[in-house]
Amino acid sequence: MDQHTRFDLPICLAVEEDAFFHSDEIISRYIPEIIGQKAIVISEEFLIGIYKEKIDDISHDFGDAEIYAMKSASFDEAVTIAKKVCTEEIKIIIGIGGGRVLDTAKYAAHISKAVYICMPTSLSNDSLASPFSVLETYGKARMTLSCKIPTAIIVDTNMIINAPEGQTLSGIGDTIAKHTALFDWKLSAKRSSARIDDFAYALSRMSYDSVYHCDEKNMKSRVFIRILSRALVMGGLAMEIAGSSRPCSGSEHLFAHAIEEYYPDIKISHGMAVAIGSIPACIFQGQDPKGMIDFFRTYGLNTDPSSYGITEDMFADMWKKARTVRKGRITILDDTPYDRVQLGEIYNRMVEKI
Numbered sequence: 001m002d003q004h005t006r007f008d009l010p011i012c013l014a015v016e017e018d019a020f021f022h023s024d025e026i027i028s029r030y031i032p033e034i035i036g037q038k039a040i041v042i043s044e045e046f047l048i049g050i051y052k053e054k055i056d057d058i059s060h061d062f063g064d065a066e067i068y069a070m071k072s073a074s075f076d077e078a079v080t081i082a083k084k085v086c087t088e089e090i091k092i093i094i095g096i097g098g099g100r101v102l103d104t105a106k107y108a109a110h111i112s113k114a115v116y117i118c119m120p121t122s123l124s125n126d127s128l129a130s131p132f133s134v135l136e137t138y139g140k141a142r143m144t145l146s147c148k149i150p151t152a153i154i155v156d157t158n159m160i161i162n163a164p165e166g167q168t169l170s171g172i173g174d175t176i177a178k179h180t181a182l183f184d185w186k187l188s189a190k191r192s193s194a195r196i197d198d199f200a201y202a203l204s205r206m207s208y209d210s211v212y213h214c215d216e217k218n219m220k221s222r223v224f225i226r227i228l229s230r231a232l233v234m235g236g237l238a239m240e241i242a243g244s245s246r247p248c249s250g251s252e253h254l255f256a257h258a259i260e261e262y263y264p265d266i267k268i269s270h271g272m273a274v275a276i277g278s279i280p281a282c283i284f285q286g287q288d289p290k291g292m293i294d295f296f297r298t299y300g301l302n303t304d305p306s307s308y309g310i311t312e313d314m315f316a317d318m319w320k321k322a323r324t325v326r327k328g329r330i331t332i333l334d335d336t337p338y339d340r341v342q343l344g345e346i347y348n349r350m351v352e353k354i
């Protein structure tokens with residue numbers, strides 16, 4: 001399952017200032033053959049309110065494309081959109097928004113075989129270019145579904161600079177998590193017949209390195225936004241090439257999944273949860289987390305679990321649940337005996353920010 005030989009790459013990755021105001025020019029530069037085809041813009045009601053001017057402009061650039069406000073980030077909604085796309089002979093889906101919109105639009109494009117143009121309003125995780133969509137299936141239960149990656153990715157640096165800081169921090173967390181994810185991937189390859197895809201490994205490593213070793217410490221700067229957007233896209237492509245999420249997801253992600261599934265009331269973004277998970281994961285792996293802790297501190301990324309309402313008992317339980325939340329995924333947790341005392345120590349160390 002981890003190995004396959006076919007993969008796609010996006011035709012366009014444009015990271016430009018005010019890119020959303022000239023998306024038609026960008027598309028005609030990269031994929032001129034689709035210009036003039038019928039398009040639909042997918043977003044959410046509140047985003048359509050906030051970014052009215054930009055979204056209207058994009059709709060206008062694509063032949064006054066219908067602006068569709070999706071109702072939920074669900075499988076059913078993706079199917080509804082895909083049905084509309086197929087029956088109205090729409091050829092291009094433009095997703096404008098955060099993870100919810102982008103995952104739904106990506107899956108709708110996958111089902112309807114439409115060209116998918118991804119236009120993120122924030123850089124909160126690496127799903128923008130990944131071959132997966134996380135969607136609600138039955139009720140609120142969410143599932144990760146395989147799908148096609150976007151044909152084009154357009155990042156408007158101005159848009160990202162003005163997005164809430166927490167979202168960019170979340171994207172930073174998801175990128176830094178690759179450090180422990182790659183360790184776990186190697187470990188799992190040693191333990192099973194699965195092969196490491198060297199190219200996917202290198203790409204994910206470079207994604208991590210470009211942000212971790214970035215000289216630009218101001219996350220609102222254009223330089224940093226450019227580096228982060230490329231890093232997130234590279235992470236997505238590493239998953240596409242590997243044919244699995246392993247290059248970007250290890251024990252730190254299992255911790256985040258345990259929160260999502262067992263503690264839905266904890267309000268924490270995906271990237272923050274994996275950032276918090278990365279520190280204990282580093283410790284379990286026998287790596288010194290100091291560099292990572294210092295890095296998070298430099299950008300003001302808060303890894304104190306108590307500030308998200310996570311108590312010591314909850315923290316310990318989350319790590320217990322992380323062991324079983326994705327059965328069959330080999331990580332350092334398989335080699336780490338459950339040790340409540342150690343988890344208490346790690347928790348307190350994180351709360352005291354030592």
Ligand SMILES: [Zn+2]
Pocket residue numbers: 125126174248249253270274
């Ligand atoms: Zn992630």
